[in-house]
Amino acid sequence: MARKIGSHSEITGPRVRQAALTLFARHGYAAVSMRQIAAEVGVQAGALYNYTADKQALLFDLMQTHMKDLLVALDACSDTGNALRRLETFSRFHIRYHLDRPDLVFIAYMELRNLSDENFAAVEALRGRYEARLRDILTQGIDERAFSVPDVKVASMAIIAMLTGITTWYREEGRLSRAEVEEIYWQMVRKAVSA
Amino acid sequence: MARKIGSHSEITGPRVRQAALTLFARHGYAAVSMRQIAAEVGVQAGALYNYTADKQALLFDLMQTHMKDLLVALDACSDTGNALRRLETFSRFHIRYHLDRPDLVFIAYMELRNLSDENFAAVEALRGRYEARLRDILTQGIDERAFSVPDVKVASMAIIAMLTGITTWYREEGRLSRAEVEEIYWQMVRKAVSA
DNA sequence: GTCTATAAGAGGATAGAC
DNA sequence: GTCTATCCTCTTATAGAC
Numbered sequence: 001m002a003r004k005i006g007s008h009s010e011i012t013g014p015r016v017r018q019a020a021l022t023l024f025a026r027h028g029y030a031a032v033s034m035r036q037i038a039a040e041v042g043v044q045a046g047a048l049y050n051y052t053a054d055k056q057a058l059l060f061d062l063m064q065t066h067m068k069d070l071l072v073a074l075d076a077c078s079d080t081g082n083a084l085r086r087l088e089t090f091s092r093f094h095i096r097y098h099l100d101r102p103d104l105v106f107i108a109y110m111e112l113r114n115l116s117d118e119n120f121a122a123v124e125a126l127r128g129r130y131e132a133r134l135r136d137i138l139t140q141g142i143d144e145r146a147f148s149v150p151d152v153k154v155a156s157m158a159i160i161a162m163l164t165g166i167t168t169w170y171r172e173e174g175r176l177s178r179a180e181v182e183e184i185y186w187q188m189v190r191k192a193v194s195a
Numbered sequence: 196m197a198r199k200i201g202s203h204s205e206i207t208g209p210r211v212r213q214a215a216l217t218l219f220a221r222h223g224y225a226a227v228s229m230r231q232i233a234a235e236v237g238v239q240a241g242a243l244y245n246y247t248a249d250k251q252a253l254l255f256d257l258m259q260t261h262m263k264d265l266l267v268a269l270d271a272c273s274d275t276g277n278a279l280r281r282l283e284t285f286s287r288f289h290i291r292y293h294l295d296r297p298d299l300v301f302i303a304y305m306e307l308r309n310l311s312d313e314n315f316a317a318v319e320a321l322r323g324r325y326e327a328r329l330r331d332i333l334t335q336g337i338d339e340r341a342f343s344v345p346d347v348k349v350a351s352m353a354i355i356a357m358l359t360g361i362t363t364w365y366r367e368e369g370r371l372s373r374a375e376v377e378e379i380y381w382q383m384v385r386k387a388v389s390a
Numbered sequence: 391g392t393c394t395a396t397a398a399g400a401g402g403a404t405a406g407a408c
Numbered sequence: 409g410t411c412t413a414t415c416c417t418c419t420t421a422t423a424g425a426c
Contacts, residue, residue, distance in 0.1 A: 012391080028308060030225035034420065047392050049421070110305060113223060150379045154371070158383055161360025162353050169352055176349070184345045188353055192387040207409080229402060241404075242410050250402070 013051045015041050020058045025103035029059050029114045059111060060119040066104045067126035073097060074133060083141030084190070090137055091189050094163045095182045102167045109164065131156050141193065148195040159189055208246045210236050215253045220298035224254050224309045254306060255314040261299045262321035268292060269328060278336030279385070285332055286384045289358045290377045297362045304359065326351050336388065343390040354384055 019040035023032045034055060038045040052058045077093050079086060098105045108123075115123060134156040141147030149155040163185060170181060214235035218227045229250055233240040247253045272288050274281060293300045303318075310318060329351040336342030344350040358380060365376060 026308070028223065028225050030223055031309065033418075035418085043391090044393060045420085046394080046422075050391060055420070113221070114226065150382060151371070154376070154379050155383065157360065157364055158357050158380065161363070162357040165352065165356025165360075168356070176346070181349070184349050185353060187345060188350065188387045191389060192383045194386060228400075230400085238409090239411060240402085241412080244403070245409060 012041065012043065012047075016048055016051045017058070017062060021062055021103050021107065024059065024062070024111065025106045029055075029107075029111045056116055056119070059107075060115060060123070062104065063108050063111065063115070063123050064119075064126070066101070066108050067123055067130070070097065071126065071130055074130065078133070083137055083144050083146050086137045087141065087147075087189065087193070088186060090134060091159075091163060091186045092182055094160070095166060095185055096178070098164060098167050099170060099178055099181075102170075105164065105167050131160065134159065138193065146195060147193045149193050155193060159192070162188070207236065207238065207242075211243055211246045212253070212257060216257055216298050216302065219254065219257070219306065220301045224250075224302075224306045251311055251314070254302075255310060255318070257299065258303050258306065258310070258318050259314075259321070261296070261303050262318055262325070265292065266321065266325055269325065273328070278332055278339050278341050281332045282336065282342075282384065282388070283381060285329060286354075286358060286381045287377055289355070290361060290380055291373070293359060293362050294365060294373055294376075297365075300359065300362050326355065329354065333388065341390060342388045344388050350388060354387070357383070 016037065019037050020032075023036055023040060034048055035045045037058075038048055041048075052061070074090070074093060074097075077089065079089055112120060112123065135152050138147060138149050138152045138155055142149060142152070166181060166185065170176075176184075211232065214232050215227075218231055218235060229243055230240045232253075233243050236243075247256070269285070269288060269292075272284065274284055307315060307318065330347050333342060333344050333347045333350055337344060337347070361376060361380065365371075371379075
C-alpha cells in the first residue's frame, strides 16, 4: 500500500520527537520501542527512520536541544545587578522553565546513562555550562559579603538539585500555584546561602 | 551437564540480588537482561528462577527492602530533643546512609516507574512514612519558633531532594570527605529553615 | 514519505536432564 | 540447584513496492 494521504516531512518530524519525548518520559528510554513511538505518531515503525538515524539519535537530539535551549533562555533573562538579585532571577527562571517542560527535564536527568559515551560528553558539557552560571553568581555574592557559602561548587549542585526536584512532585491541578511554589523555593534558596 | 560443584542456595540468592543491584544501578532496570544478571553471578539464566519469581520481583525486593531498612535505621538513631537537634540528626543520618548505599538509593529514586502498579503503591507508602518523619520535625520547629517554613510538605521534599542529590555527584576519591560534605549540607539545611 | 515484509537477533521464562 | 535447550515474543533496523 502507498502512503495514506500525502507527504508530511515538515509535520511528521516534530511529531516523532514529541511522541518520543512523551513516551521516554513516561516509561524510560530503554523500555520504549520504536514500534510504540510509531504507533503514537500514527505511522509504521519503518517510517521513523526518515527522521532519525536510530533510536539513540532520537534521545540525543531531545537532550541536546533541551540543554541548548535552556542556556539560551537563561542568558536571555539574566541581569547584571547584585548577586542577591541575580540569584533570585536565576532561581525563578529555573523553576518556571522546568515546570513548563516537565518531560524534557525528566529525561535530561534520568536518561544520561542511556546516552552513548560521545553523546553523554556533549550533553554533560552543556550541563556544566549551566551550572557555571550559578557558580558565578554565588562567587559574586561571596565577594559582596552577601552570601556565606562553604563551597561554591557543592552549593550550586545542592541548589539545582533542590529546585529541579520540584518537577518530581508538582502537579498542575495540585494544592499550590506555580507562583506559590516559586516563592517558597526562592525563600529557601535565599536563606540557604545567606551570610 | 550437572551442577558445577554443589548446591548453593544460601549463597547464590544474595549474589543474585547483588548482581541485579549493581547492574540495575549502572544501566537501568529495563536495559538489563536476565542473561546479564546470570553472567554476573556466574550461572545460567534459568538458574535465576530458583531465587526470584521473575525480573519484576527482583526489582521490587531490592526497593522494598531498602525502604524498610531505611526506616528502621532512621528510627534507631532518632532522638527526642528540640527540633534543631532532631533536624541535624535527620540530615546527617540521611547523608551518611545514602552515601553508604549509592546503588540502592539510585535505584529507589530512578526505577519507581518500572514497578508494577501494586508494587509501586507499596514502595510509595514506605517513602511517605520516611518523609513524614521529616515533616514532624519541621512542624515541631515551627511550634518552637525555631524554624520559619512557608509550607511543611514542600520544605520536606525540598530538603530530601537536596540531600539525596549528593549521591549523583559524590565520589569516594573526590576533593571532599564525607564529613566535609555532611557539614556543608547540614549548614545549608539549617539556614534554609531558620526563623 | 510511507507502506509491507523481513532479516537477524535478544528478550523473559520454562522443561527436563542430571 | 544448576545445567542445556528451547519456546515464543518482541526488538532494531533495512529492503523494496508504491
